[in-house]
Amino acid sequence: MEKNxxxxxxxxxxxxGRIFSILTLVLLVGAPFVIGGWLGAMPDLQAAAxxxxxxxxVWTVSSVVEFLVYxxxxxxxxxxxxxxxxxxxxxxxxxxxxxxxxxxxxxxxAENEIISTLSIATSSLVTIVILALGVxxxxxxxxxxxxxxxxxxxxxxxxxxxxxxAYKYFRKDPKLAVIPLAVMTVLFTLAPSLTSSxxxxxxxAGAMAIGLSWLKFRRENREAxx
Amino acid sequence: xxxxxxxxxGTMYLICGAIVAFVAVVCVVFMARAWRAGKAIxxxxxxxxxxxxxxxxFSVLPSVGILLGVIAxxxxxxxxxxxLRLSVIGALHYETQVASAAAEQLGxxxxxxxxxxxxxxxxxxxxSVCIMWGMILATLFGKRYLKKLGGGDRKAAPETEKKxxxxxxxxxxxxxxxxxxxxxxxxxxxxxxEGLLTFRGYWTPLVTAGVAALAMAGFTWLSEKKNMAxxxxxxxxxxxxxxxxxxxxxxx
Numbered sequence: 001m002e003k004n005x006x007x008x009x010x011x012x013x014x015x016x017g018r019i020f021s022i023l024t025l026v027l028l029v030g031a032p033f034v035i036g037g038w039l040g041a042m043p044d045l046q047a048a049a050x051x052x053x054x055x056x057x058v059w060t061v062s063s064v065v066e067f068l069v070y071x072x073x074x075x076x077x078x079x080x081x082x083x084x085x086x087x088x089x090x091x092x093x094x095x096x097x098x099x100x101x102x103x104x105x106x107x108x109x110a111e112n113e114i115i116s117t118l119s120i121a122t123s124s125l126v127t128i129v130i131l132a133l134g135v136x137x138x139x140x141x142x143x144x145x146x147x148x149x150x151x152x153x154x155x156x157x158x159x160x161x162x163x164x165x166a167y168k169y170f171r172k173d174p175k176l177a178v179i180p181l182a183v184m185t186v187l188f189t190l191a192p193s194l195t196s197s198x199x200x201x202x203x204x205a206g207a208m209a210i211g212l213s214w215l216k217f218r219r220e221n222r223e224a225x226x
Numbered sequence: 227x228x229x230x231x232x233x234x235x236g237t238m239y240l241i242c243g244a245i246v247a248f249v250a251v252v253c254v255v256f257m258a259r260a261w262r263a264g265k266a267i268x269x270x271x272x273x274x275x276x277x278x279x280x281x282x283x284f285s286v287l288p289s290v291g292i293l294l295g296v297i298a299x300x301x302x303x304x305x306x307x308x309x310l311r312l313s314v315i316g317a318l319h320y321e322t323q324v325a326s327a328a329a330e331q332l333g334x335x336x337x338x339x340x341x342x343x344x345x346x347x348x349x350x351x352x353x354s355v356c357i358m359w360g361m362i363l364a365t366l367f368g369k370r371y372l373k374k375l376g377g378g379d380r381k382a383a384p385e386t387e388k389k390x391x392x393x394x395x396x397x398x399x400x401x402x403x404x405x406x407x408x409x410x411x412x413x414x415x416x417x418x419x420e421g422l423l424t425f426r427g428y429w430t431p432l433v434t435a436g437v438a439a440l441a442m443a444g445f446t447w448l449s450e451k452k453n454m455a456x457x458x459x460x461x462x463x464x465x466x467x468x469x470x471x472x473x474x475x476x477x478x
Contacts, residue, residue, distance in 0.1 A: 005263065005266040005267065006263060009259065009266075012259070014368065016255070016256075016259075017364065017365075018368075021365040024245075024252070024315070024361065025358055025361055027245045028358065029351070029354050029355065031241060031242070031310070031350065031354070032348075032350035032351035032354060034241060035238065035241060035307075035350060036344070036347030036350075039229075039346065041342070041346075041347055043348040043350070043351040044347075044348045045351075047331040047348050048328065050331045051328040051331040051352045052352060054327050054330075054331065056324075056356040059320065059356045059357055059359070060356070060359050063357065063358075063359030063360040064359065067359075067364060071368060071372060072372070072375050072393070072397070073397050075372070077259075079368055080256075080368065081252070081253060081256055083360035083361040083364045084249060084315060084361060085249060085253070086312075086314065086315040086316045087288070087292060087312075088360075089404075090291075091284075091288040091292075093404075094284070095281050095284045095285055096281075097397075098280060098281075098284055099277040099280055102276060102277070102280055102458060103273045108393050110267050111264075111269060114260045114261075114263055114264040115274070115277050117257070117259075118257060118260050118264070118277045120281075121253040121254070121256045121260070122257065122277070122278045122285070123282075123284065125254070126282050126286060127288075127313060128246060128249070128253070130286065130289035131292065131293055131296060131312060131313045132246070132309075134293035134296065135305055135306075135309045138296075138300070145290075145293070145294060145297060149477075152474050153473050153474045154290070154291050154294045155430075155473070156430055156434040156469070156470060156473035157287060157288055157470065158431075159408070159430075159432070159435040159473075160287075160434050160465070160469030161462075162408040162409060162435055162438075163409075163434060163436060163437065163438030163439040163469050164439060164441065164461070164462050164465035165401070165405050165462075166435065167439040167443050167446070167465075168442060168446075168462075169398065169401050170402065170405070172398060176402055177406060180402060180407075181406040181409060181410060183406075183410075184406045184407050184409070185409075185413045187410065188411045188413065188414020188415065189414040189418045189422075190414075190422070191414075192427070194411070194414070195411045195415050195419075198407055198411045201407040201410075201411070202403060202407045204403075205406045207403070209402045209403035210396050210399045212399070213392075213399035214392065217392050
């Protein structure tokens with residue numbers, strides 16, 4: 001008996017999100033079999049299972065962490081779309097956070113839900129359009145995009161993104177950033193091989209920052225209560 | 227017809243294009259619904275428009291980077307499959323790794339010369355299976371998880387009625403942690419990448435991040451102090467572009 005338009009919206013969002021996710025899943029997992037049938041060579045399931053054990057388990061753990069960490073950031077509509085369209089860390093999450101920040105939406109509010117969904121949907125559509133255009137222009141564009149002089153630019157998209165985000169977030173609370181940044185720098189300095197696992201190092205770094213932020217929050221609340 | 231020619235044939239474009247089109251329609255549906263719901267709960271349409279503009283400009287450069295991933299994989303998997311993978315569900319840093327691992331299990335290296343029809347269908351299956359868990363978890367537990375957190379199903383209420391909680395700070399802190407991990411990795415790679423504390427490691431990411439951060443400082447100053455608020459929508463994309471130009475100049 002919900003009449004609030006936002007409640008109705010949320011209920012439908014979950015229902016549609018689930019249906020579309022299942023359909024996307026069926027299409028994506030089914031496609032290799034359809035293509036295999038057309039090529040006359042079905043997937044080698046044993047080799048796929050061995051491959052899954054060698055790399056898939058790592059990505060499964062990573063997916064669980066991504067689900068736990070990013071779902072609250074993105075809200076319902078944003079989460080379904082982001083998990084369907086991928087490229088979370090290098091695009092969707094910073095994009096949604098940037099939009100949220102810009103309009104001042106607060107976590108868990110209806111406004112945050114709407115802004116995140118608009119942001120992730122727009123970002124996904126831009127990627128789809130650019131990739132489609134790029135694929136159409138692949139022959140003429142290939143020499144330009146593969147010019148050796150430009151390679152460092154495209155190899156450093158993620159550092160460029162995180163450099164810009166670093167200024168944006170560190171200036172909000174420089175004290176909060178000092179400890180996680182120092183600890184991460186020391187860790188990566190002592191064990192440079194960790195660089196290949198940076199996406200996993202987000203978890204201890206995030207936990208540390210959240211812990212410090214919680215301590216500060218509790219202290220401020222205690223002082224305000226006095 | 228070679229296997230690579232078949233992998234870039236019209237049939238492959240049709241299969242992959244249909245899935246990309248399906249996901250594009252899903253995005254449009256979610257976007258239209260969110261817009262209507264935003265208006266229904268009294269959100270300012272100018273803010274929603276700003277969200278769309280900022281997200282579009284933000285996504286252009288990373289998308290061009292993702293296009294390079296398509297080009298990189300097209301040499302071994304043809305064009306349509308990498309196009310599908312990187313348009314839907316995939317991630318730039320993930321695809322090559324998983325495709326290589328699958329090829330390895332088949333006793334191959336990831337290259338067009340050694341590719342066979344069965345190797346392709348096996349690699350394609352593994353690429354799909356390894357990264358589908360986020361979607362499965364969202365389908366099975368998304369609603370319950372958000373309800374438990376008290377976030378997703380909260381009633382539409384004006385901001386002023388809510389007590390400031392820890393949620394926002396936690397999100398910002400999570401992001402501070404994420405950025406710290408990446409910046410720390412660039413610093414560590416430079417300091418010890420070529421031997422412990424030698425300061426001779428790979429420095430282009432550090433320079434790129436540094437220039438992007440400085441550019442961001444410049445954009446923030448202009449938008450906050452010089453009444454150029456319109457710049458805000460382009461600040462991340464502009465800073466990234468300047469950072470990437472610095473990477474080209476560093477030329478490593």
